[in-house]
Amino acid sequence: MAIMTIRDAILQTLHAEMERDPDILLLGEDVVGGNGTAGGPEAIGGIWGTSGGLYAKFGPDRVIDTPISESAIVGAAAGAALAGKRPVAELMFADFVGVSLDQIWNQIAKFRYMFGGKTRCPAVIRLVYGAGMNTAAQHSQSVYAMLTAMPGLKVVLPATPADAKGLLTEALRGDDPVMFFEHKTLYGVKGEVPDGDHRQRFGEARMVREGGDATIVTCGRMVNFSEKAADKLAADGIGCDVIDLRTTSPLDEEAILDSVEATGRLVVVDESPPRCSLAADICALVATKAFSSLKAPPELVTGPHSPIPFARELERAWVPSPQKIEAAVRRVLAAG
Amino acid sequence: MARLKAFTMPKWGIEMSEGTIAEWMVAENQPFAKGTVLTLIETDKITNEVEAEADGRFVRLIAEAGQTYPVGALLAVLSDGGEADPAEIDALVAGFKPVDASFAPDGDETPAAAPPAAPEPVAAAPAAPAIPDGIAISPVARDKAVAAGLDVAGLSGSGRGGRITAQDVDRAISPPAAPTLVGVLPPSPPSPVFATPMARRVAAIHAVALETIAGSGPRGRVRKADVLAAVPAPAPAPVPVAAPAAPAPGEVEVVAMSSMRRTIARRLTEAKQQIPHFYVRRRVRADRLLALRAAVQGQRPSVNDYLVKACALALMEVPQVNIQVHGQEIHRFADADVAVAVATEKGLVTPIVRAADRLSVAEISAAMAGLAQRARAGKLKPEEFTGGSFSLSNLGGFGVEQFDAIINPPQGAILAVGTARPEPIDDDGAIRIVPVLHLSLSCDHRAIDGADGGRFLAALAGLIENPGLL
CATH class of the missing domain: 3.40.50.920 (Rossmann fold)
Structure with a gap:
């Protein structure tokens, strides 16, 4: 058991899982952090601190900065997942999931169903959500109910560092699309995290x-x-x-x-x-x-x-x- | 007179909660022009310059270089250029409240208001004044208030737009008792078994091993009802048998039979020798029955009480089994008088639930509780254990899977029931593991044929599998 924050639990899980499985890749706005600045890649670090060191370790093919377009991020993730990769797409603010909603609820959520179970779409969409940081009406919302209402998606909301690790690992090992909600005020919450392989089954309160x-x-x-x-x-x-x-x-x-x-x-x-x-x-x-x-x-x-x-x-x-x-x-x- | 302003720790980006003064770039009371770099501030991500937004000077530097301050903290006092009176500066510093004192992400906020207390119940007025039309009250509430003679004028309504509801009237007529609090419970032990939290708690209370239970929830999840079904039924209670004094090794202790033991011995020997027994057996799923029982609030009948009722109803359906055999005659009965085998310290007794077909399960449960208690105390009246048209013997409490019983003459049949054990069954083509009861019916072939026995077990199985009928 180690004591760590939810931020570090997510970061360490990404490190561990990307080492384990070369098919996992991370894409999102500013996940490299610093691209285009004088300091170069990783000079600044992603705004939530959940991608530090990934670029240096896994390189530009697996840690990908995207344009500010949720539609492109999620669309790329959907395609990569269909092609056999395991993409982790980070939406810096869950509020903008609306821009990519067709990709999620008509495509990602329905691929397996529409193709008679012959394909799978193991995309993990990480959505940063929640109020309490004075980020106003367009950057504070909790949109999990909307995605929970869509059949074909798994919707996950860790509240502790242990669950952040266990649920993210489970998401990355499964074959179904997972909407992984991270509350922006909880990143700094500390708690015990089991060492080694820790998976938390979905659907178990x-x-x-x-x-x-x-x-x-x-x-x-x-x-x-x-x-x-x-x-x-x-x-x-x-x-x-x-x-x-x-x-x-x-x-x-x-x-x-x-x-x-x-x-x-x-x-x-x-x-x-x-x-x-x-x-x-x-x-x-x-x-x-x-x-x-x-x-x-x-x-x-x-x-x-x-x-x-x-x-x-x-x-x-x-x-x-x-x-x-x-x-x-x-x-x-x-x-x- | 200079105009003074607080110079505070800026917030760069929503993740920033504190910053460190790397260096002050201007000295106290040194005038500067708009755009001058005033200070360097480090955050955990970057070091940045803070430029002057307008001409002015620092009349007092408060923050020290190298120190870390939260966002919104007072770092210095600015003036628009002029000198300032030290008393004025002191007043600003003393009265300073951080505007941007960060959010309270842990929710530690001062409570806006104390939680409202429960509304004071209004005592019912003795007289029954007519309710004026102007009062907002629902029709049902009006009827109730009139019937109870309640003056609703003093009631505050909890309904739409302050309307007085039927619940408000009920509460005014009989104020709700404060609920009996259960309080905080100790955390249930963790378990690797896929079980609901409540199932884990119930298993811990009853000391049931979760590993041994087949879950009936989605994906084999163990639910509270599964655990309760696995808890050994309290009746017939395993009677603490007074352990006979152990004979010394190599010696045999000779004990004379009590008169009760002799009677049991004689009657059962006669029964087994003289009655041509045959046995009909059947497996029956008990998950629905156990779930029904688990859902009962308050005093919960035992599984056996349900079985008494099920036997009684099945006997009504197949009257050929509801009989006594006397020599050349068969006595048929209009009601099912079900004798229930009860183990006592002295031996077996079979008190009788009379006309069990006309009693509810709760009534049977109450009757059985009294009979079993008197049986163990040896205080049964003769009429409470003689007669009977059918017997039931249940050894499920001892974990017995299945057994055959000897008929209790002059009755025509006895049912032997084992424990509810998780077993695979064919559920409309799917294999499911549910608690299953093994039933074995012993019949007197002089009066009852195999088809009668089969029909009786079919009726009984139908009732146990659809316990709503009980």
Whole structure:
């Protein structure tokens, strides 16, 4: 076990996997970092710090700077994957996935299906997402619900360094397209990471905290916030199951339903607007499959139905906070 | 009077959280022109120059070269060119609040407001005033309030636009009790088995080895219900048998049979010698039954209670098996009086659940609990264990897979049930591993034919496999 940040866990996993498999290549905006500057390649380093040293080790054929065109990045990745490579495409901001959406949902997600299972498209698209860094409405969004809604894609959101390594390794060893979401505020989060080969199966949620009174289902940055809320509630003797989904497609329905059957109270925390959100989806799952277990109406803790504001104070008010999560748990308990 | 301004650590790019002053390029109180390089700042990525945005001078340098400061920190005080009063500078420094004091990525924010307390329940008013039309209340809530004589004027509505809902009225009539808190639970042990978190927790509570359980979830995932199905059924409880004093090595201890033991011995010898037994066996999938049982909230009937009910209903369907044999006569019964074998310290007794076909599983469970307790205490009344039209013997609690039982005369048949064991079954052409019960029916061929026994087991299997019918 080594203690490291999510940023380093991702970087080290890329190093290790690219060494292991010569078919893996990385492409994205400024992943080499410094191309075109006086200092030359790698003078500056990619803006998220998740590609340092890759260019020096693997060269220009495997670490490729692209134009600022998500359509080109994802399209190239789709073609490379069809041709037998294992591309990792980095989208510096998940918000711009829209530009490449046809490549993703009509092509990458459907190749295997449209060709009768005779082809595979093992592309890993890394999408940097999330609010909390004062990056305004076009650089702060959490678009995982939209991609979760598309059959044919696996959608992954690590919240810990160990899961960043385990899930990225799993993505790079599998034969299916994976949407790998990295929250920009979580890059610096430190934690233990297993040494050696560490794979985390998709569709297997993590029980972060255990308690018998309410179930908090969440993912990404909100896991950390939910833990804070659960710790606060624990001081009052209220025990929460905190479930980190880890992957939203496939979704670990059993973990959610089993927990709600035990607690009867559900709070879903989702860093996105409420309409057609992951929170709404999980709420519908529980309403249809565990209705009789519910002792109180579920609570959804999401942002409002609005763009994410730039102003720091408004952004903070927009993002679900530990205080809002705590209040929601108290409401589901107050319902009797 | 000079106009003063704070000079702060700039933020270059969203990843930058702090910077180091490499060097001040101008001295304190040295006037400079717009465009002059004021300082060099290093970040973890680059070293960059900060140029003057306008003419001016530093009236005080605060940050020291070589030191690292967070984004937004006060580095120096600028003036628009003139000299400044030291008191004025001190006031600016003292009152300085970092504008750009970085975000709070760990969510440590001051709470906007305390979480709202639960609404105070409003006591029901004794009189039943008519509800004026002007009050926003749903039709169902109105009916409920009128029926309960509740004054809704003081209620705050939780519905659309503040409308009073039926739930609000319910809550006002009987305020919800504060929930009994379970509290924080210890973390479940990690397990390499593909199981849900709750399944791991339940397995730890019941000390069930997850490795031995076949998962019924997607891709063989072990679910909570699978673990609960593998937990040994509590009834018939394995009675702690008083261990007989061990004889010394090489010696045989001779113990006289108790009168109860003698009766058991005589009756069963007669039964086995005089009754032409034949056996009909059948495997039946029990996953749905176990899942149904696992879903029960509160007091959970035992698997055996469900089997009593299933036998009773199957006996109604195949009355040829619901009989007693007396010499040349066959006695048929309108109800299924199911005798259940219960192990006690002194030996086997078979208390009877009367008219089990007309009881619900919960009623059977309650009846069995009382009967079993009295049987173990040796306080059964004669009418509680004599008669009966059918017997059930379940050794599943001991892990027995399958066995054949001896008929309990004058009854015509007895069913022997083993443990629910994960086994492969043919599920519409697919192989699935689910808990399977082995049933063995012993019949008295003087009164019951093979076809009757087969029909009975078919009916019983249909009920166990579709436990919603129970």
